[in-house]
Amino acid sequence: MLNNSRGNMMQTDVAVQSVDIRKSINDFAFKLHGELTSPGSTDNLVFSPFSLHTLASMLHAGSATITREELTDLLNFPETGPMGEGQISIHDDIAQNIGHMLEAAVESNNSIWPSNATPISESFTQLMEEKYGASIFPSNFLTDASAVESDINDWVKTKTKGKIQVILPPGTLNDLVRIVLVNTVYFKAAWRKSFKKKQSNHEVFWLKGGEKKTVPMMHSHGELMYWGNELMTCCKLPYATNSYMLLVVPDMYDGLDDVVADFSVNGDDILESLRSHGQKHHIALSLPRFKIESTPDVKKAFIDMGVKTAFNMDADFRGITDGPSDIYITDLLHKAVVEVDEEGTEAAAASAAVARARCFNPNTPKIVKIRADHPFMFLIVDDRHQSVIFSGEVRNPKS
Secondary structure: OEEEOOOOOOOOOOOOOOOOHHHHHHHHHHHHHHHHOOOOOOOOEEEOHHHHHHHHHHHHHOOOHHHHHHHHHHHOOOOOOOOOHHHHHHHHHHHHHHHHHHHHOEEEEEEEEEEOOOOEOHHHHHHHHHHHOOEEOOEOHHHHHHHHHHHHHHHHHHHOOOOOOOOOOOOOOOOOEEEEEEEEEEEEEEEOOOOOHHHOEEEEEEOHHHOEEEEEEEEEEEEEEEEEOOOEEEEEEEEOOOEEEEEEEEOOOOOHHHHHHHHHHHHHHHHHHHHHHOEEEEEEEEEEOEEEEEOOOHHHHHHHOOOOHHHOOOOOOOOOEOOOOOEEEOEEEEEEEEEEOOOEEEEEEEEEEEOOOOOOOOOOOOEEEEEOOOOEEEEEEEOOOOEEEEEEEEOOOOO
């Protein structure tokens, strides 16, 4: 949510540079995961770095000066002018990536809800419509903020096929709101080779501290790509679409925190190691059925990652408004849901700005057993471009 702030500052154009959107998304994903996780926690986590990266990119498009610098660092973008040629080039690449996501059964939708009492830059709305496919909904925050709140929640509910019922809690919006930017991501895909329900059993899952619980455990046997190091074993579970789940199982029962820490620094290298050095082998896989819903504190995470002025009165979003910048972000909200069973995976996320290789032994056994019967990490990845769509960790499976 973007609220009123203060006056104007100077802006500087910078030469055009290219950007690797895949690397931008993945570096952002792994760093953000490191911020959102709670070492020693027993809580599950799921979020969509793709959704949050899209939303942050939309904000980047309308930012200037120090706010632009902070968002540029967050997204690992090259420096560009506020709305110049370099800016358009970046968002051309993002638009193309959003299009590619359709091949991975990912539906991404954007919307902008500007106050009809505040002039919004025509070039900003044009960029949002043309590059992000955003729908624009002029809104009356001054006298009917609660109705707009309801409309936004209904839009999110529709776009996520009912998986996310509410993104804005009651009272989020008020008469000071000037613009709300929303992104949703919905993913539903069947496994390329489904788990057979008759092979699923209730088995032990080991929790933190040696505690245990009984969970529905799915089983499969077949050829899969896998890779590992001294901390983890990674297994690639393909969907019928151009996407896959990367199952990351710590070698130690209490090793998830170390694995997440490794990914937060070396995540993209780990994905590349799987692609370059992974081996196909007959895997006997055990994976619990699970469903996770998370509402992580992404605002705090963004601030801890260096985006500070955007959330106070020093914010500069002059690229959004026509004239002096007088808005800043008061709320940055994100909710994600993922459900994994024998048939496949369904996941959804909504975001709103309210304004490492193991040396495998040549005598590897004919069947490699991978049991996710203790806290583990997972990614849902676009197979064509290797962009992380969802990221999460299962510490206490629930179905």
